[in-house]
């Protein structure tokens with residue numbers, strides 16, 4: 001699992017790695033530049049006109065090494081040098097000296113920046129990286145704003161968009177990238193929703209620094225990738241039977257809101273549950289049985305919402321229970337939730353109106369069994385934990401909340417963050433903007449509940465479900481883009497298993 005380390009630690013990791021391996025820091029920069037170029041070659045043509053904007057630190061050094069390598073591969077490259085009045089870092093200086101004579105390199109004066117007019121297809125931002133220690137000013141600020149105003153070309157940031165602090169929220173200006181290629185592990189602030197427009201698509205490239213060096217600076221924050229997930233799946237043998245795949249119960253729905261619990265239930269089945277039963281109000285029985293014949297249904301006749309009478313049911317038959325989608329926040333439903341949390345001590349997932357009830361009745365939080373999984377979106381989380389100044393603050397509050405109530409928080413959004421009571425936070429790498437559609441969260445509830453029911457640990461259930469949910473969204477939206485709807489995501493769950501080689 002990739003460690004997300006602070007910007008300050010990046011320098012220390014580099015120093016430790018270079019010293020241990022007996023290589024020069026220049027060689028490490030060469031590795032980083034090569035990793036960038038290998039990626040670049042797979043995506044861009046030789047006839048693209050590439051402008052590489054290089055600052056005076058090591059980020060600029062990366063840009064210069066990249067320019068040299070791409071030029072040697074036959075790309076049409078122009079280098080623009082900025083910050084020439086500042087003392088360059090030693091590796092930046094060396095890479096300036098190594099630029100081939102025939103490679104065009106232009107020093108940018110104030111006037112050049114103001115009147116810049118070049119016919120470029122691709123702009124590479126190697127102005128500043130994690131070394132930024134104050135908001136942009138002077139030539140850097142002017143150039144970033146000038147580049148931001150250019151349209152019709154592809155903009156790529158190296159390591160981090162210039163101007164973004166690596167561990168904090170942006171103050172001032174920053175480069176707006178279409179793609180950010182971060183070295184070794186994503187920098188923390190690249191995962192904040194406030195920065196999504198600056199970061200564009202996030203790619204992480206390996207530059208050869210292994211886990212051992214990164215883990216010495218661990219802050220308990222991790223970036224979850226495909227290779228981390230495949231290993232966390234349970235293997236079922238050819239002798240496995242329905243019972244091995246778990247019996248789960250999904251509780252929710254109310255008059256006019258039956259779609260949510262129907263989608264959670266189908267998602268649980270598609271994730272592999274042996275049996276999914278849904279507990280719905282009487283008004284939802286026909287809807288469920290007609291639209292999802294694979295699910296069993298339990299309901300009280302002639303009811304429009306889940307009420308305290310539902311507490312008579314024996315929940316202990318189930319390996320896991322998901323509660324909340326479409327359930328409403330009626331007083332009698334809140335009464336049900338209180339009784340249910342008191343009664344059932346197996347693995348549970350609480351979502352949507354289940355969370356809204358907890359926010360309205362915070363005394364119920366103490367009833368949650370240890371490691372219950374709560375899946376709020378940003379707004380639901382703030383209802384539970386109070387107003388958050390920004391995402392950094394929100395992540396801290398998630399950590400405090402998780403520790404205080406001994407629950408697992410799955411904070412949904414781009415790079416969904418899973419927080420454990422021991423303080424560890426896992427950021428997901430799958431998913432895209434097309435998943436921001438009604439019902440997407442209900443699917444995740446069904447998926448986590450299903451994994452819990454299949455006997456996965458709390459940690460593996462949350463990590464696997466969040467990863468597959470995002471991957472299913474990517475698969476579903478590949479040809480539907482903005483027209484993707486939640487049921488498309490459910491249909492893609494089996495394909496997401498196949499992508500990981502899991503049968």
Ligand SMILES: NC(=O)C1=CN([C@@H]2O[C@H](COP(=O)(O)OP(=O)(O)OC[C@H]3O[C@@H](n4cnc5c(N)ncnc54)[C@H](OP(=O)(O)O)[C@@H]3O)[C@@H](O)[C@H]2O)[C@H](O)CC1
Pocket residue numbers: 010011013014028029032055056057058059060061062089127128129130131132133134135136137140158159160183184209
């Ligand atoms: N393991 C890795 O990830 C590797 C990363 N590499 C690259 O190195 C950069 C970090 O390089 P660093 O030299 O530490 O920092 P920068 O290139 O970002 O530049 C820092 C210089 O910029 C000055 N500074 C700071 N803030 C501003 C500002 N607002 N405006 C102008 N200048 C600013 C600062 O100097 P001061 O003395 O003025 O404070 C620094 O000199 C990382 O992001 C990667 O791209 C390695 O190449 C390989 C390993």
Ligand SMILES: [K+]
Pocket residue numbers: 059125126127128129157158159160161162
């Ligand atoms: K940059």
